[in-house]
Amino acid sequence: MELHKSITLKHLLINQKKFIGIQFSTNKVIQALIDTLPDVSWSQEFAMFYVPNTTANLKLIYRTFQGVAWVNGNFFFSDKLINADNPILNLERYRSRKPKDGFKYCPEEYLLKLELKRYADNTVRNYVSCFEGFINYYYTIDPIALNEIDVRKYLQKLIQEGKSNSYINMAVNSIKFFYEIVHGMPNRFYAIERPRKERQLPEVISKEEVVLIMNIRIP
Structure with missing residues (x-):
């Protein structure tokens, strides 16, 4: 809704x-x-x-x-650091990018909040990349006007593209950061389902390989 x-x-x-x-x-x-x-x-x-x-x-x-x-709650909740031990961020590399036709960059308010929260540089890189993928999928729409159905549609696109569960989880985190942290809309997307953690099956050798091993004579 x-x-x-x-x-x-x-x-x-x-x-x-x-x-x-x-x-x-x-x-x-x-x-x-x-x-x-x-x-x-x-x-x-x-x-x-x-x-x-x-x-x-x-x-x-x-x-x-x-x-x-x-x-x-932007004016009510203080900007607490995620990790005070992390170095102060300098996100000018994102702010100084040259404009590209048909592509929206991560908004300044998003970058500023990442700086204030002092996220790790690797997390910042992933969040910016994932969130830009999201807002450019809906290039002509203000992100504030999007709802849970729009987010699910975008996540379904990522699944169809074969993106890993870890990537999809990162995309969810980057989107929630915009609405819940940047714009103070807690639980706006509380019903968004996250993919289950991937479980890798153990490697199983073929019947032919078993026979070959059994036929090997040990000197």
Whole structure:
């Protein structure tokens, strides 16, 4: 299902107490759901509704709007490093590429988040490559407008091309990174199935090889 509604979470400090601010464009459906939240109030100063900043309320917000509106947490969640031991990235090699007709490069917001998270260079290379494959498959469509059906269609294409399970998993990770990390849409593609881990069968020798081995005389 494609979602057009969204809410944005903000940190609010009112009378030295922490709250979760909920910002959204006027919408009757969202307003009705906001009214169901416990201890919800309106801030004239910040022009948004808010609830006490608790783990229970945060989880409740995501449950309440799941399937109805995207929850944008970009302004709420801090940019935690994936691995502080990794060197600071320099992704100018991607930013300085010359434009190519009919090809979309990885958006700046994607590169910036990879830098902030300090992913390993090899992971960055794989994510950029996989995500560019995805957005160019839907070259004429804004990635934000794509839904789970579109993602499944693209993954089916990779399967038909004979891509390995590890490659397909990397593609899923790169796509989820865009929606869940870059644009703060947690679990937007929670129903996307991942391929099972590949199991390599042991090599089995042929009957002819068995006979040949048995007929070998040991001096």
